[in-house]
Amino acid sequence: MHELLRYPFDGAEILRRRRRIRRELREDGCVRTPRRIAILGGSTTHDLKEILELFLLDEGIDPEFYESDFGAWWEDAVFGAALEEFCPELAVIHTGVRNISAYPAPAADATEAEAVISAEFARFTAAWEALARRFDCPIVQNNFEKPPLRIYGNRDAWDLHGRTYMTAELNRRMGEYARAHRGFYINDIDTLSADIGLGRWHDGKAWHLYKYSPAPEAVPELAYNLSRIILSVWGKAKKALALDLDNTLWGGVVGDDGVEGIEIGHETPGGQVYSEFQAWLSEMRSRGVLLSVISKNDEENALAGLNHPEGTLRPVDFAAVFANWAPKDRNFAALAKELNILPESIVFCDDNPAERKIVSDSFPEAAVPPFDAPEKYARILDRGGYFEPATLSADDLARADMYRQNAERAKLETSFADYREYLKSLRMHAEIKGFSPLYIARIAQLTNKSNQFNLTTLRCAETDIARMAESGDFITLYGKLSDRFGDNGVVAVTAAEREGSTFHIRLWLMSCRVLKRDMEYAMLDALAAKAAAAGAETLRGYYLPTAKNGMVRDLYEKFGFSLREETEAGTVWELSLSDYVPKCDIIEVERD
């Protein structure tokens, strides 16, 4: 990550050094995913585009932008031909209170006022619906910040003629729309502008001179906030927190001060701060953020601290606990391995700057925010936007439990001498069926998050997944796996496209959560059966190597496919369906 772009950043510094930062990112040799992003603005979006580019480049996305002509957001969304040609993979609508076209007249009665608000909202929905119809791509729309002036004074907040009231009402309706429409995301500039300060956000000079809204000084925060949504839509949100214990989850050093000596609980201001932080972490955990510990402590002391009666968190709330005296970068690597996630998906939290430096030196891709004052811990993590949940699947909510079940499985595994016997003892049950609406969010999420067990690394938005599900040319399969310890949710995704008598496997991936459980064989059996039933003769598989998917280089060979082609782009494999013998007999499978 670029030093100047790490949160919390100096916005003015980014604004003035943007060219140099851009050049340095462009020259750093990293491989990035190209993406087409349309920015449809109701005000000048030049700075927003330039700074957004930096934050996306920094996270592995190489954006190509379309910028609408000044103020032409609506026209572009509804019928812009140039936008048609650009064909965005994601559209950002940058509008705000300056773009509200009409307010209720002072003499308007309740019915008339309501009609004005509805007409304004309809203008926005028309743009969203046109974009969805024309491009079927994710849309990120700003909500409305509070107006700069209050015609009706404090009354403006609730009077039907008030502009403040109107923005709140439009925001409420926009929220309703977001809840009802897949692929529609709100960039909450109402909160952001309040955070920055409305006085700084609404800068008359910037608006009248350059038609900038917000003022340029607010643009880095705005671009950062927007980039977190975009990264999350494309599966690049962080997954886990690696937390230190002493002076991070409680005050004091448990090894020296003893459990009764550490500071946590409601007796002292210091203790309250740590209690509140633990409670916040617990909430984050219940919405899908994995918690783990990396602490220089004897394990016994660490666990005793985590069992402090005044603490909210308990040892069982952590997906992994590394309490030992090894260097933290080594524990960090071990943690990533144990959770089967990449270092770039982990946020490392430690009050000790030396430990933070060790980890960020070894893993520059990891997020390592400053953790200097306990009263600021939660806010830094919150505003850092690391865990932005653009989509939130049922799977996210159950994640913490799944990781705990994995620990129990690992314990059981050690009690078996024979691995097959262990697998049998799990009493696995899989549901392998065609993509269905219920799972589209999760399937899209997996295509974006899975890096290792992923043959083609084809990243898909929810709309892409829905398209495959509805196409007559695709066989689509999701696999859910459960066993005696619990349900892993949707963990495998396959999609194959028909051309003549061959099905081309465009998408084949699996969550590393279920490695070595024979789930990939169950998926292949299901695919082969469906392809044969459709009258096809051949399956063709593609392996496209990336820096991260070496573990599946030989997967098709293991499956019994023959190598057909080998190029720099990857390998192509074929399997004849005529003499296919099912390969998985250890999982009980339910198909459609």
Added chain:
Amino acid sequence: MDRNEVYERLNAVFREVFDDENLTVQDATTAADVEDWDSLSHITLIAAVEDEFDISFDMKTVVGLKCVGDMVDAILREL
């Protein structure tokens, strides 16, 4: 701060904003003399100058800037 000191810091700002280590500006320099100095980068430049000298030009001043010399005059007035 005298005019020379202002120029020293101002040149550093120009070099940063236009990412050009060899750029040097003087009183008569205008946007036409600097590659990439267009209306959009002008906004960045003004913000960076304000930031560097911890000042804020009012709107009338910004509109009146015709060359770098005007900018230096404005900076010296604000300091």
